[in-house]
Amino acid sequence: xxxxxxxxxxxxxxxxxxxxxxxxxxxxIGSAKIACLILRFxxxxxxxxxxxxxxxxxxxxxxxxxxxxTRSRGVRFGEIAVMNETERAIRTAVQAAQKxxxxxxxxxxxxxxxxxxxxxxxxxxxDLQDSVxxxxxxxxxxSACDVPDIGEGREVVHAQPVNFALDHRSGLxxxxxxxxxxxxxxxxxxxxxxxxxxxxxxxxxxxxLELAGLASSAYVSGIASxxxxxxxxxxxxxxxxxxxxxxxxxxxxxxxxxxxxxxxxDHVTSDIAKGLRVPLTTAERIKTKHGGVLxxxxxxxxxxxxxxxxxxxxxDRRAVSRTELIGIMRPRVEEILEEVRDRLEAAGFDxxxxxxxxxxxxxxxxxxxxxxxxxxxxxxxxxxxxxRVQGLPQSVTGPAxxxxxxxxxxxxxxxxxxxxxxxxxxxxxxxxxxRAFKWFRDNW
Amino acid sequence: MQPLTAPRRxxxxxxxxxxxxxxxxxxLHRLWLTPLFRALLRVGLPAFIVTFGVxxxxxxxxxRLALAGSLADMREAVAQRPEFLVGMMVVDGASPxxxxxxxxxxxxxxxxxxxxxxxxxxxxxxVTLDAVAEADLRVNPGGVLNVAITERVPALVWRTPExxxxxxxxxxxxxxxxxxxxxxxxxxxxxxxxxxxxPEALRLLAAAQPLLPxxxxxxxxxxxxxxxxxxxxxxxxxxxxxxxxxxxxxIALDQAQDLLARDIVAIDMRNQARPVLRLAPHALxxxxxxxxxxxxENTL
Numbered sequence: 001x002x003x004x005x006x007x008x009x010x011x012x013x014x015x016x017x018x019x020x021x022x023x024x025x026x027x028x029i030g031s032a033k034i035a036c037l038i039l040r041f042x043x044x045x046x047x048x049x050x051x052x053x054x055x056x057x058x059x060x061x062x063x064x065x066x067x068x069x070t071r072s073r074g075v076r077f078g079e080i081a082v083m084n085e086t087e088r089a090i091r092t093a094v095q096a097a098q099k100x101x102x103x104x105x106x107x108x109x110x111x112x113x114x115x116x117x118x119x120x121x122x123x124x125x126x127d128l129q130d131s132v133x134x135x136x137x138x139x140x141x142x143s144a145c146d147v148p149d150i151g152e153g154r155e156v157v158h159a160q161p162v163n164f165a166l167d168h169r170s171g172l173x174x175x176x177x178x179x180x181x182x183x184x185x186x187x188x189x190x191x192x193x194x195x196x197x198x199x200x201x202x203x204x205x206x207x208x209l210e211l212a213g214l215a216s217s218a219y220v221s222g223i224a225s226x227x228x229x230x231x232x233x234x235x236x237x238x239x240x241x242x243x244x245x246x247x248x249x250x251x252x253x254x255x256x257x258x259x260x261x262x263x264x265x266d267h268v269t270s271d272i273a274k275g276l277r278v279p280l281t282t283a284e285r286i287k288t289k290h291g292g293v294l295x296x297x298x299x300x301x302x303x304x305x306x307x308x309x310x311x312x313x314x315x316d317r318r319a320v321s322r323t324e325l326i327g328i329m330r331p332r333v334e335e336i337l338e339e340v341r342d343r344l345e346a347a348g349f350d351x352x353x354x355x356x357x358x359x360x361x362x363x364x365x366x367x368x369x370x371x372x373x374x375x376x377x378x379x380x381x382x383x384x385x386x387x388r389v390q391g392l393p394q395s396v397t398g399p400a401x402x403x404x405x406x407x408x409x410x411x412x413x414x415x416x417x418x419x420x421x422x423x424x425x426x427x428x429x430x431x432x433x434x435r436a437f438k439w440f441r442d443n444w
Numbered sequence: 445m446q447p448l449t450a451p452r453r454x455x456x457x458x459x460x461x462x463x464x465x466x467x468x469x470x471x472l473h474r475l476w477l478t479p480l481f482r483a484l485l486r487v488g489l490p491a492f493i494v495t496f497g498v499x500x501x502x503x504x505x506x507x508r509l510a511l512a513g514s515l516a517d518m519r520e521a522v523a524q525r526p527e528f529l530v531g532m533m534v535v536d537g538a539s540p541x542x543x544x545x546x547x548x549x550x551x552x553x554x555x556x557x558x559x560x561x562x563x564x565x566x567x568x569x570x571v572t573l574d575a576v577a578e579a580d581l582r583v584n585p586g587g588v589l590n591v592a593i594t595e596r597v598p599a600l601v602w603r604t605p606e607x608x609x610x611x612x613x614x615x616x617x618x619x620x621x622x623x624x625x626x627x628x629x630x631x632x633x634x635x636x637x638x639x640x641x642x643p644e645a646l647r648l649l650a651a652a653q654p655l656l657p658x659x660x661x662x663x664x665x666x667x668x669x670x671x672x673x674x675x676x677x678x679x680x681x682x683x684x685x686x687x688x689x690x691x692x693x694x695i696a697l698d699q700a701q702d703l704l705a706r707d708i709v710a711i712d713m714r715n716q717a718r719p720v721l722r723l724a725p726h727a728l729x730x731x732x733x734x735x736x737x738x739x740x741e742n743t744l
Binding site for chain 1: 462463464465467469470471473474477478
């Protein structure tokens with residue numbers, strides 16, 4: 001546990017160094033595409049003094065100066081399956097983005113969608129020594145949370161305090177400086193498979209980049225695609241990616257639950273490839289050009305040419321009706337959405353005051369998906385696109401890029417996590433004191 | 445009908461080229477984007493190559509000598525062109541005697557290339573002549589060295605124990621004259637340090653305009669004050685300060701009472717509050733006798 005704490009702290013320091021240098025790379029390692037943005041930080045936020053425009057959650061402090069996307073290779077279910085291929089794809093994206101920005105980046109913040117995220121709610125209590133809450137007290141109450149057994153080979157990526165309670169007053173965002181006797185906190189902890197994270201770290205290191213932060217893509221796409229009221233009142237963000245579908249639940253501007261379904265748009269493509277007996281690239285083309293999930297009266301008459309290059313003339317000149325295509329796609333999309341519904345139910349989404357669900361991600365562009373999702377997930381479903389940040393190219397504004405835009409916001413203005421607070425003094429390992437003593441004895 | 449052999453694709457089309465940069469290309473690209481490396485390569489490397497090349501070439505003393513020799517030859521070849529040759533020296537604005545002196549002092553060996561001619565030094569040599577106030581040298585087209593001279597204008601003759609000198613209005617020596625008769629038009633001054641107070645002498649002489657027919661000159665006494673000397677060895681002793689005013693008083697007295705025509709040796713104005721007349725010997729007795737006053741003569 002302390003090792004991870006230290007490595008996350010080190011990442012925070014690297015992020016600070018990157019902010020000081022002013023250039024940072026944003027890497028979204030997905031199963032369908034790898035996107036790389038390069039941000040330039042212009043120092044203090046320029047818009048702060050202007051009336052009516054707030055700091056905008058740090059959005060005004062950076063500008064996108066380079067963007068590149070490449071087809072992902074060697075990534076399945078949001079996890080790295082073939083390391084060399086993934087490394088090459090990352091190199092392609094990073095080099096193209098660097099070329100566009102004409103600047104060299106050394107620091108990167110990455111997000112990934114797979115690795116079986118699991119959410120835990122933690123609670124801790126602490127009796128204050130003197131009645132005023134100090135930063136040390138916050139650190140103590142965070143470390144007083146009883147950590148459940150997260151299992152062998154799991155690591156914590158997010159550990160965010162979501163709520164503080166002082167005596168009988170709950171719902172405090174920042175208890176520092178307040179007066180009370182007993183401080184309690186709720187913390188949301190997200191764990192992932194350690195091996196997957198290790199692979200990711202290794203890949204990024206092989207590209208000569210230093211990792212300045214790590215985030216779950218379900219979380220960051222929620223940041224980008226949920227509007228402020230939805231984050232405040234409670235909403236779920238469903239990020240329909242290529243290999244996996246992430247979902248995150250937000251309330252009071254904090255993520256309280258995140259999960260991932262190991263199915264996505266690639267499965268739809270492979271269904272089409274199997275059903276129509278065409279290569280995956282052709283299936284992808286058919287899906288994006290003619291795909292849909294809601295049947296209409298026109299569909300039987302709309303014949304889709306399967307332009308194939310197999311050498312068999314009869315096979316290449318086939319045509320299927322759109323009804324057939326919808327018949328292939330719809331069960332798989334329904335399956336994904338039903339799985340999402342089950343996960344949301346398991347998380348207790350029904351008990352939230354607001355039942356808003358936002359669909360985003362590349363697979364949310366299937367025509368008619370909102371109608372289908374409304375039938376499965378509930379009436380309050382909308383399609384979400386990432387919010388706009390300065391300098392973002394037009395080609396990167398689609399819903400497929402909500403996690404990379406969210407990661408930009410995360411990089412500029414990260415939420416306080418457990419490791420942002422100093423270790424309480426009494427928790428320092430005794431060994432370090434001994435070493436300090438030894439150093440004095442040796443040198444004086 | 446289908447051909448029996450499958451359509452063969454060209455080797456390059458069969459599998460798409462990998463868009464990913466190789467690790468070396470990636471690293472080189474990143475290196476190229478490093479500002480320091482870029483500056484080093486774009487500025488530092490050419491500068492180093494030029495410096496090293498020139499240094500290596502000049503490292504050999506023989507090459508250095510050859511280079512210096514060829515440079516000197518080239519300069520010589522240009523300097524010897526007829527366009528640059530100065531064949532004649534013309535002195536303007538100087539009397540013939542002064543012009544000869546200037547030619548002697550300038551010592552310009554003609555004909556000479558104008559590139560080798562040091563006009564500033566020649567001018568400095570010419571200006572050392574006392575009679576020259578200003579010298580303006582230029583090489584005119586056609587190879588003529590034109591020396592425009594402004595002569596000093598003598599305003600005074602200064603008699604020293606050794607010789608007679610001509611001074612200009614500022615007291616600067618102009619030339620020597622052999623006799624006073626050479627320049628009868630100029631007023632005479634004498635005495636130690638008289639040349640330094642030449643402007644004041646000129647002011648006094650201007651004020652003494654009514655006395656001009658009788659004026660012999662000005663004598664500087666003790667490098668301190670002036671004596672105005674008239675004929676009949678009459679002297680007017682002027683004070684050190686405001687001598688012109690004292691002189692004007694004397695002239696006014698003279699015009700009113702005909703003072704200077706009387707038998708007086710000197711008028712002492714050194715103390716302006718108390719002017720003193722010094723009579724000639726026997727002048728008083730002669731006056732009394734003329735008035736019919738008999739006095740008892742005794743040795744006392």
